[in-house]
Amino acid sequence: MSAVIEEHHDDHDHKPTGIGRWLFSTNHKDIGTMYLWFSFTMLFIGGALALVIRAELFEPGLQFVEPEFFNQLTTLHGLIMVFGVIMPAFVGLANWMVPLMIGAPDMALPRMNNWSFWLLPGAFGILIASLIMSIMGMGSAPNFGWTFYAPLSTTYGPDSTDYFIFSVHMMGISSIMGAINIIATIINMRAPGMTYMKMPIFVWTWFITAYLLIAVMPILAGVVTMMLTDRNFGTSFFDAAGGGDPVLFQHIFWFFGHPEVYIMILPAFGIISQIVPTFSRKKIFGYSSMVYATSSIAFLSFIVWAHHMFTTGMPVATELFFMYATMLIAVPTGVKVFNWVSTMWQGSLTFETPMLFAIAFIFLFTIGGFSGLMLSIVPADFQYHDTYFVVAHFHYVLVTGALYGIFAGVYYWLPKWTGNMYDESLGKWHFWVSTISVNILFFPMHFVGLAGMPRRIPDYNMQFAEFNQIASIGAFIFGFSQLILLYNVIKTIRGKNTEKATDQVWEGAEGLEWTLPSPAPFHSFTTPPTVK
Amino acid sequence: MSAAIRVASFIGLMLVSMQSWAEYVLDLRPGVTSVSQGAYEIHTLVMWICVVIGVIVFGVMIYSIIVHRKSRGYKAAKFDDNLTVEIVWTVIPFIILGFMAVPATTALLAMEDTSNSDMSIKVTGYQWKWHYDYNVGENAKDINFFSNMTTPMEEIQNKATKNINYLLEVDNHVVVPVNQKIRLLFTSADVIHAWWIPDFGVKKDAIPGYINESWFKTDQIGTYRGQCAELCGTNHGFMPIVVEVVSEADYEKWIASKMESAAAAKASSNKTWTKAELMDHGKSVYATNCAACHQANGAGIPNVFPGLIGTPVITGDVAKHIDVVVNGVSGTAMQAFGAQLNDADLAALVTYERNAWGNDTGDIVQPAAIKAAR
Numbered sequence: 070m071s072a073v074i075e076e077h078h079d080d081h082d083h084k085p086t087g088i089g090r091w092l093f094s095t096n097h098k099d100i101g102t103m104y105l106w107f108s109f110t111m112l113f114i115g116g117a118l119a120l121v122i123r124a125e126l127f128e129p130g131l132q133f134v135e136p137e138f139f140n141q142l143t144t145l146h147g148l149i150m151v152f153g154v155i156m157p158a159f160v161g162l163a164n165w166m167v168p169l170m171i172g173a174p175d176m177a178l179p180r181m182n183n184w185s186f187w188l189l190p191g192a193f194g195i196l197i198a199s200l201i202m203s204i205m206g207m208g209s210a211p212n213f214g215w216t217f218y219a220p221l222s223t224t225y226g227p228d229s230t231d232y233f234i235f236s237v238h239m240m241g242i243s244s245i246m247g248a249i250n251i252i253a254t255i256i257n258m259r260a261p262g263m264t265y266m267k268m269p270i271f272v273w274t275w276f277i278t279a280y281l282l283i284a285v286m287p288i289l290a291g292v293v294t295m296m297l298t299d300r301n302f303g304t305s306f307f308d309a310a311g312g313g314d315p316v317l318f319q320h321i322f323w324f325f326g327h328p329e330v331y332i333m334i335l336p337a338f339g340i341i342s343q344i345v346p347t348f349s350r351k352k353i354f355g356y357s358s359m360v361y362a363t364s365s366i367a368f369l370s371f372i373v374w375a376h377h378m379f380t381t382g383m384p385v386a387t388e389l390f391f392m393y394a395t396m397l398i399a400v401p402t403g404v405k406v407f408n409w410v411s412t413m414w415q416g417s418l419t420f421e422t423p424m425l426f427a428i429a430f431i432f433l434f435t436i437g438g439f440s441g442l443m444l445s446i447v448p449a450d451f452q453y454h455d456t457y458f459v460v461a462h463f464h465y466v467l468v469t470g471a472l473y474g475i476f477a478g479v480y481y482w483l484p485k486w487t488g489n490m491y492d493e494s495l496g497k498w499h500f501w502v503s504t505i506s507v508n509i510l511f512f513p514m515h516f517v518g519l520a521g522m523p524r525r526i527p528d529y530n531m532q533f534a535e536f537n538q539i540a541s542i543g544a545f546i547f548g549f550s551q552l553i554l555l556y557n558v559i560k561t562i563r564g565k566n567t568e569k570a571t572d573q574v575w576e577g578a579e580g581l582e583w584t585l586p587s588p589a590p591f592h593s594f595t596t597p598p599t600v601k
Numbered sequence: 602m603s604a605a606i607r608v609a610s611f612i613g614l615m616l617v618s619m620q621s622w623a624e625y626v627l628d629l630r631p632g633v634t635s636v637s638q639g640a641y642e643i644h645t646l647v648m649w650i651c652v653v654i655g656v657i658v659f660g661v662m663i664y665s666i667i668v669h670r671k672s673r674g675y676k677a678a679k680f681d682d683n684l685t686v687e688i689v690w691t692v693i694p695f696i697i698l699g700f701m702a703v704p705a706t707t708a709l710l711a712m713e714d715t716s717n718s719d720m721s722i723k724v725t726g727y728q729w730k731w732h733y734d735y736n737v738g739e740n741a742k743d744i745n746f747f748s749n750m751t752t753p754m755e756e757i758q759n760k761a762t763k764n765i766n767y768l769l770e771v772d773n774h775v776v777v778p779v780n781q782k783i784r785l786l787f788t789s790a791d792v793i794h795a796w797w798i799p800d801f802g803v804k805k806d807a808i809p810g811y812i813n814e815s816w817f818k819t820d821q822i823g824t825y826r827g828q829c830a831e832l833c834g835t836n837h838g839f840m841p842i843v844v845e846v847v848s849e850a851d852y853e854k855w856i857a858s859k860m861e862s863a864a865a866a867k868a869s870s871n872k873t874w875t876k877a878e879l880m881d882h883g884k885s886v887y888a889t890n891c892a893a894c895h896q897a898n899g900a901g902i903p904n905v906f907p908g909l910i911g912t913p914v915i916t917g918d919v920a921k922h923i924d925v926v927v928n929g930v931s932g933t934a935m936q937a938f939g940a941q942l943n944d945a946d947l948a949a950l951v952t953y954e955r956n957a958w959g960n961d962t963g964d965i966v967q968p969a970a971i972k973a974a975r
Contacts, residue, residue: 140837225792349677353681380795396701414669415669416675420670435655439655443648
């Protein structure tokens with residue numbers, strides 16, 4: 070892809086100042102920045118909750134928290150990490166990069182963009198307030214797990230469940246508006262000459278992700294609304310005593326929940342597909358098969374949801390269908406991994422921090438993919454289900470998958486955002502300490518899971534003690550190593566003792582975003598570039 | 602980077618030193634039933650296929666990382682697609698998946714076949730205990746009982762040494778005869794629970810309003826332990842399962858003794874108890890059934906489970922107190938214990954609550970009063 074920039078935009082950079090710049094912002098770059106800082110803040114909050122969990126599980130017996138509060142911790146940790154960290158970080162990256170990558174001046178719907186961001190602090194304010202009130206002894210925070218299965222969350226839910234429902238509604242509205250915005254931007258605002266099959270893969274993966282969001286977030290909204298009426302208005306959707314069906318809840322939840330899993334990984338696939346070619350100095354291998362594989366994964370994500378529910382006692386034919394459909398996902402996912410490896414093959418590789426995170430992503434996400442394939446096999450799933458094996462699986466795909474994709478993207482684009490190079494040696498420190506500790510943290514969970522330790526328990530038999538202890542040590546190292554990233558980002562933004570970034574930034578980088586100055590000006594592409 | 606190596610070697614040392622602590626398990630257990638062994642075999646097959654694929658893919662990547670680097674002067678090649686290899690690596694995974702799907706399907710069909718069982722047990726999940734009823738299906742016996750965790754609070758709170766079966770011990774074991782196909786029927790009285798014995802390869806959700814089925818049959822006498830596997834509230838981690846597989850003769854003996862104690866319990870509901878007897882028995886009933894929420898000291902958990910010290914229900918009208926205990930409070934976690942406990946247990950419990958922790962109402966409730974209130 071080559072681009073020509075017409076250098077006659079009179080760029081006054083009328084930046085609003087003060088708090089108003091952020092509160093009333095309609096600028097895709099500022100809103101992207103806010104999304105990313107919000108996500109980063111939530112990462113530390115959700116991470117702190119995880120560290121309390123790991124401290125409690127360091128050895129058998131109850132040491133720090135009561136079982137009731139432990140359940141609140143696991144619930145809030147899950148909700149914050151899924152809805153507060155991974156999803157906003159991807160929306161933030163999309164906000165920043167999609168317009169730059171397709172040569173658009175901004176997002177298509179800038180005012181909606183502002184609102185979809187500012188709903189999030191409200192939503193999480195409510196959620197976190199319920200935890201703070203619980204700590205202060207004024208009631209219980211949501212304590213039914215991030216999957217909030219009925220009737221534990223309906224008939225038996227604490228009072229704060231209604232706040233939780235409101236909070237989820239706000240997150241959902243935010244996500245839907247964000248997705249509409251991204252779709253509208255990609256359809257309408259591509260630079261002349263940029264056909265669909267010339268779009269960068271990151272844009273493609275977000276395009277597909279946005280459709281997934283529009284398809285499933287209303288289902289989440291529906292299920293929490295059914296909870297709301299069950300709790301407050303006398304309906305019995307999920308109450309067996311009133312003729313309702315608790316398993317219906319799980320079907321609806323996972324019909325949202327499984328595409329949600331891909332919402333959290335497809336943009337990471339996109340980021341990796343940008344980074345690997347850059348540092349291999351070679352075009353991405355199999356561009357069109359990447360696009361088709363992403364689309365296939367998105368389609369399959371709608372017909373595999375009940376693999377989360379194999380132990381609910383479905384008919385055997387249903388179990389077989391969902392097992393086969395789930396196994397099929399291995400095919401397009403495999404294609405993606407093979408394509409990345411082939412992109413690296415006979416490239417001219419260098420290993421700057423973004424590339425290190427991308428390579429670790431390919432290794433460790435693949436390990437999560439393998440355990441996912443194992444989990445799809447129903448007879449074995451009966452043994453794995455709801456154990457630490459599942460916890461290990463989804464942390465490999467979400468931490469060393471999604472989160473590593475975000476880390477890679479942040480290092481990759483940070484010079485373009487700030488105009489300064491980040492500290493490469495700190496970046497490498499962050500990478501190595503994180504990557505070693507994250508495996509110490511999550512790999513032993515496979516073993517305790519296979520040995521028979523259920524998930525979401527505050528205390529356990531001594532047979533599980535060693536690996537829990539190892540995992541807890543890894544957790545603390547991994548948690549605190551994220552401060553290196555924080556320090557590095559702040560240092561890069563302040564720009565003291567840092568190198569100035571060139572427009573191109575990376576030797577092998579291709580695409581419209583690298584034709585702009587670094588830092589990217591407040592308003593860019595006021596005249597669309599032409600893509601040949 | 603040398604400091605990173607120091608950190609890594611420190612962790613490595615810790616791992617080595619931990620090995621001496623105890624024997625730990627790395628892999629799934631084969632278990633003692635055809636179902637668990639089937640699960641183990643398919644697990645092992647799929648895991649090794651994944652390992653082989655991993656070695657190949659990661660091997661290629663590592664080779665590329667070592668050889669194709671710019672620092673060694675490697676010049677990038679120009680290719681960016683190849684239809685043949687793309688077709689090959691799409692088709693081959695399909696074939697591999699086929700090799701996994703066939704044994705998985707066979708194993709699953711065998712697992713889900715609950716026909717021709719020798720006896721049945723109905724398993725009901727409660728917050729946070731299991732109830733077992735032998736009075737169903739073939740060879741029904743008039744036996745039913747609750748099974749509560751017996752691990753003392755002192756061990757959980759690190760005030761006493763933990764025993765080997767810490768958190769995996771209950772008062773009433775499920776006893777079944779060896780070499781018989783035992784059909785299990787699962788349901789729940791409140792939220793969703795999951796009954797899991799790893800050695801049997803049985804994990805099934807107990808769902809209110811549903812009856813799920815599973816089965817096991819083993820030729821190995823022994824005691825098998827498991828836990829609830831579905832988050833079911835505060836004490837989800839404290840509702841273990843213990844199944845004792847015994848010889849046919851021992852099973853008959855157990856049946857006889859259970860019948861006898863059931864008769865004795867019935868008789869105790871007809872006699873008049875002294876206050877000391879009621880308080881003594883009430884304390885143990887309370888510890889088993891109530892302490893999980895209202896706490897052993899009766900203080901409850903603020904804003905989650907109400908305390909019982911000096912509250913109106915306890916110090917006020919006896920009839921109201923009995924009503925709450927027997928019928929529960931709808932819309933809350935307070936269960937209807939009338940269905941779970943007999944008249945003597947309930948009488949002792951109410952008496953205990955009204956006189957413990959400084960409540961000192963002096964009220965004595967006899968089993969006859971409970972019977973009248975039902």
